[in-house]
Amino acid sequence: MSLNLPAGVQINAPMHPRFDEILTPEALAFVAKLHRAFEPRRKELLAKRVERQARIDAGEMPDFLPETKHIREGDWKVAPLPKALECRRVEITGPVEAKMIINAFNSGADSYMTDFEDSNSPNWFNQVQGQVNLYDAVRRRLTFTNEAGKVYKLNDKIAVMQIRPRGWHLDEKHVLVDGQRVSGGIFDFGLVFFHNAKEQIARGAGPFYYLPKMESHLEARLWNDIFCMAQDEIGLPRGTIKATVLVETILATFELEEILYELREHSAGLNAGRWDYIFSCIKKFKKNKDFCLANRGAITMEVPFMRSYALALVKACHKRGAPAIGGMSALIPIKNDPVANEKALAGIRHDKTRDANDGYDGGWVAHPGLVSIAMEEFVKVLGDKPNQWGKQRTDTYGPKDWLNFQPEQPITEAGVRNNINVGIHYLGSWLAGNGCVPIHNLMEDAATAEISRSQIWQWVVSPKGKLDDGRKVTAEMVKGFIVEELAKVKATVSAAGEKTDTYDQAAVIFEKMSLAEFDTLIDCTHPGVGACGMMGTTNTMQAITDDVQLNRSLTQPQTIDINNIDSTKVPYLVGKGVLAAVPVSKYKYWADTVPLFTKNSYPDGRQASNQGLSPFKSMFYEAADGKNVEEGPPAEVFDHPKHERTRQFLARVLG
Numbered sequence: 001m002s003l004n005l006p007a008g009v010q011i012n013a014p015m016h017p018r019f020d021e022i023l024t025p026e027a028l029a030f031v032a033k034l035h036r037a038f039e040p041r042r043k044e045l046l047a048k049r050v051e052r053q054a055r056i057d058a059g060e061m062p063d064f065l066p067e068t069k070h071i072r073e074g075d076w077k078v079a080p081l082p083k084a085l086e087c088r089r090v091e092i093t094g095p096v097e098a099k100m101i102i103n104a105f106n107s108g109a110d111s112y113m114t115d116f117e118d119s120n121s122p123n124w125f126n127q128v129q130g131q132v133n134l135y136d137a138v139r140r141r142l143t144f145t146n147e148a149g150k151v152y153k154l155n156d157k158i159a160v161m162q163i164r165p166r167g168w169h170l171d172e173k174h175v176l177v178d179g180q181r182v183s184g185g186i187f188d189f190g191l192v193f194f195h196n197a198k199e200q201i202a203r204g205a206g207p208f209y210y211l212p213k214m215e216s217h218l219e220a221r222l223w224n225d226i227f228c229m230a231q232d233e234i235g236l237p238r239g240t241i242k243a244t245v246l247v248e249t250i251l252a253t254f255e256l257e258e259i260l261y262e263l264r265e266h267s268a269g270l271n272a273g274r275w276d277y278i279f280s281c282i283k284k285f286k287k288n289k290d291f292c293l294a295n296r297g298a299i300t301m302e303v304p305f306m307r308s309y310a311l312a313l314v315k316a317c318h319k320r321g322a323p324a325i326g327g328m329s330a331l332i333p334i335k336n337d338p339v340a341n342e343k344a345l346a347g348i349r350h351d352k353t354r355d356a357n358d359g360y361d362g363g364w365v366a367h368p369g370l371v372s373i374a375m376e377e378f379v380k381v382l383g384d385k386p387n388q389w390g391k392q393r394t395d396t397y398g399p400k401d402w403l404n405f406q407p408e409q410p411i412t413e414a415g416v417r418n419n420i421n422v423g424i425h426y427l428g429s430w431l432a433g434n435g436c437v438p439i440h441n442l443m444e445d446a447a448t449a450e451i452s453r454s455q456i457w458q459w460v461v462s463p464k465g466k467l468d469d470g471r472k473v474t475a476e477m478v479k480g481f482i483v484e485e486l487a488k489v490k491a492t493v494s495a496a497g498e499k500t501d502t503y504d505q506a507a508v509i510f511e512k513m514s515l516a517e518f519d520t521l522i523d524c525t526h527p528g529v530g531a532c533g534m535m536g537t538t539n540t541m542q543a544i545t546d547d548v549q550l551n552r553s554l555t556q557p558q559t560i561d562i563n564n565i566d567s568t569k570v571p572y573l574v575g576k577g578v579l580a581a582v583p584v585s586k587y588k589y590w591a592d593t594v595p596l597f598t599k600n601s602y603p604d605g606r607q608a609s610n611q612g613l614s615p616f617k618s619m620f621y622e623a624a625d626g627k628n629v630e631e632g633p634p635a636e637v638f639d640h641p642k643h644e645r646t647r648q649f650l651a652r653v654l655g
Helices: 025-057 066-073 098-105 124-138 184-202 217-234 256-262 274-284 304-319 338-358 368-382 413-431 446-461 475-495 503-515 531-535 546-555 567-573 590-598 634-639 644-654
Strands: 009-011 090-095 111-115 143-145 151-153 160-164 171-177 180-183 208-211 242-247 267-272 324-328 362-365 437-439 442-444 618-621 628-632
Touching: 009 025, 025 171, 025 180, 025 184, 025 217, 025 546, 066 256, 090 098, 090 368, 098 111, 098 124, 098 143, 098 151, 124 160, 124 184, 160 184, 171 184, 180 184, 184 217, 217 242, 217 256, 242 256, 256 267, 256 304, 267 304, 274 304, 274 324, 274 446, 304 324, 304 338, 324 338, 338 362, 338 368, 362 368, 413 437, 413 442, 413 446, 413 475, 413 503, 442 446, 446 475, 446 503, 475 503, 546 567, 618 634, 618 644, 628 634, 628 644
Parallel strands: 090 111, 090 362, 111 160, 160 208, 208 242, 242 267, 267 324, 324 362
Antiparallel strands: 009 171, 143 151, 171 180, 437 442, 618 628
């Protein structure tokens, strides 16, 4: 299958049936236009994340922004909601797989958030097939037939759809515009909006979105500006789009009202994204020796720092006439164990009762079997009212509440083992293409798995990371537990009749990610890339997020031997004194490797594949002032350099 691609657009991925219906020239041109207009701002905002993290690492603690005081004290409201979003007592979430989409739509929930992010393993097939599935679902023609021949189809009455694209920190590596990766969020949003927005409006419900992982009101402003341009491009009035922001980072808590303000024309409120929020706390304060949280199971919505965050969100939303949507308990129904099932359902009921009484206008569930319970608890409090905006909270919360990270104990061997077990199990399933996985009677996704992984790291590096029996959590202890828990995971997976092919790799990745010492290991954005082996060296590779990698590159370059950094991040490093020439004499296979970068070919002349990570751009900078002298495809820069300084350099190093 071949595609007619717009100028400057490149897709380095296989085509599958019906992908051409989504990846049309018009839709890709729309995505490319959004990319060209807003990618520089995205890069700038991601760089600001890095700068902020460096200040936090140096001891700065977050606080309210003095420059936005007038917004917090101002008299304003968000724009009125469309009728389809007035009542959101129960929202169900799940990945963009056909069966799960159908079951979620038919669940009886008021709304369904379909997820291109945390509950979806973001491989190429899943992302684009998800677009195909939503295209059909919007037009009420989505069906699914399982292996037993059972047919799933949409009911006449279905939940209102809201769509979560990926966060600002994630790229779609398979799609390039002008040689740059497209933002995963722009790719997801652009395609689904272009194809479906007008159809959704014609059917009376949409286009509605959920926006994840934001850390500031400036990141919300970027989304708002994208919405404005997108609506203008296809001829929709501004304000047609409505979006709910997932408050999943601790920094966003300090800017709740500012985020609502930036999106006020398009706002559909805020959601308490509790699991990513916990991970965010661990990540942001990783260098703080006083920070150390107890077992994952002890960090509930009722511990002080989580409770104050949840209540502050309700207060901000109701003050501004916006919905406040509660987060999701990870509990799910349990088959074949009535006692355990009753306990799980009681936990769900408790969770939704608390949220409803706190003032939340609705809440999330992860399973169709939980919709009725959640609905009961919200109806008890709301009656026939669509919301609780009349419940204006007067309590006050701020830094002292949100930064009071408790409890620190207990940390138990069982808790450590559980984190390892869950982390390996989830990663193995994720590598197999599943982003939403029931494990130990809980629904795990990328957010809950990140807590499991990051807590292991935290307990190892923190002086407070001691078990309740006095033992210090160490790398050696964790490595031993990994071997044992991997065997348990594989036994569990095998007993369920599933393949275990990906779980050994999952254990390796989990160990490297959990035991990486930020001050000693190499950074590579793509685990498994063969650069080290091709160089004839043996190295330890660490996969970390882009913001951490860039921060490390700028502040601790001496700790990095080989930095497999995205080309879009290189301009931030130039002129900072952190780049070093490649010592070619040390690399056994340098002569065999360099043609891949200079010619995009092998030494024997065979052309390298355009699939995946093959080089697409060469850049030449002046070391002294960081000036970009020349950049372009390798063949042009190396064979036909335009600038004299480039020709001088190449003549000297390549002859």
